[in-house]
Amino acid sequence: IRRVVAAVHVPVTVKFRKGFDDGHSNAVEFAKMAAAEGARAVAVHGRTRQQGYSGKADWDIIRSVKRAVGIKVIGNGDIFAARDAFDMLEHTGCDGVMVARGAQGNPFIFAQIEKLIKSGEAGRKPTDEERIKMCLLQARLAVEYKGEHAAMREMRTHAPHYTKGMRGSARLRAALVKIRTYGELEGVLLEFLRANSENKC
Numbered sequence: 001i002r003r004v005v006a007a008v009h010v011p012v013t014v015k016f017r018k019g020f021d022d023g024h025s026n027a028v029e030f031a032k033m034a035a036a037e038g039a040r041a042v043a044v045h046g047r048t049r050q051q052g053y054s055g056k057a058d059w060d061i062i063r064s065v066k067r068a069v070g071i072k073v074i075g076n077g078d079i080f081a082a083r084d085a086f087d088m089l090e091h092t093g094c095d096g097v098m099v100a101r102g103a104q105g106n107p108f109i110f111a112q113i114e115k116l117i118k119s120g121e122a123g124r125k126p127t128d129e130e131r132i133k134m135c136l137l138q139a140r141l142a143v144e145y146k147g148e149h150a151a152m153r154e155m156r157t158h159a160p161h162y163t164k165g166m167r168g169s170a171r172l173r174a175a176l177v178k179i180r181t182y183g184e185l186e187g188v189l190l191e192f193l194r195a196n197s198e199n200k201c
C-alpha cells in the first residue's frame with residue numbers, strides 16, 4: 001500500500017473482507033494498517049474469505065472499522081434495496097456504501113438510494129419496459145467501450161439479471177444466453193416486451 005501511494009498521483013483506496021475466517025477477523029487491524037500507510041479510504045465486505053457469499057454480511061465489523069480509523073469507510077455486503085443502504089449507513093456510521101449483486105440488472109438502485117437519503121421517500125419501482133430499455137442502454141455503452149463481440153458475451157450474463165422475475169423470463173433466458181449481436185439482443189428483448197404487454201391486455 002505504501003509503495004502504491006508513493007507511486008501514483010490519485011487517492012489510493014483499499015478493499016478487503018472481514019478477515020480470512022472466523023478465527024482471523026482482522027478487518028480492524030488491517031484498516032488501521034492501510035490508513036497508516038496512506039490509504040485514503042477503505043471498503044469493507046462484512047464476510048470472511050472462508051464464508052464466500054454464505055451467511056449474512058456482518059455490519060458490526062464495518063462499524064468497528066469506522067470507529068477505529070479516521071479515513072473514509074465504505075460499507076459493503078447485502079445491499080439489495082435502497083432501504084438496506086439506509087440501514088447500513090445508520091447501523092455502521094460508514095461514509096458510503098458499495099453495492100455489487102444488488103446492482104446487477106438494477107442500476108436504478110443508486111438513484112433510489114440517493115432519493116431515500118435525500119427525501120426519505122423510497123420512490124417507485126421501474127416498469128418492465130424501463131428495465132429492458134436500461135438493459136439495452138448498458139449493451140450500447142458496452143459495445144462502444146469494448147466492441148460488440150466482447151460486449152455481447154458479457155450481456156449474456158447481464159441481460160437475464162434485468163429480466164429476472166418478469167413473466168416468461170425463464171424461457172427468455174435460453175434465448176439471451178445465445179445472443180451474438182446487439183441487433184439480436186434488441187430483437188429478443190423488444191419481442192419479449194411486446195408479447196408480455198399483449199398478454200396483459
Ligand SMILES: Cc1cc2nc3c(=O)[nH]c(=O)nc-3n(C[C@H](O)[C@H](O)[C@H](O)COP(=O)(O)O)c2cc1C
Pocket residue numbers: 015045076077078079098099100101102
Ligand atoms: C460480478 C461481480 C464481480 C465482482 N468483482 C470483484 C472484484 O473485481 N474485486 C473485488 O474486490 N470484489 C469483487 N466483487 C465482490 C463485491 O465487490 C462485493 O464485495 C461482494 O459482492 C459483496 O457485496 P454485495 O453483497 O453487494 O454483492 C464482485 C462481485 C460481483 C457480484
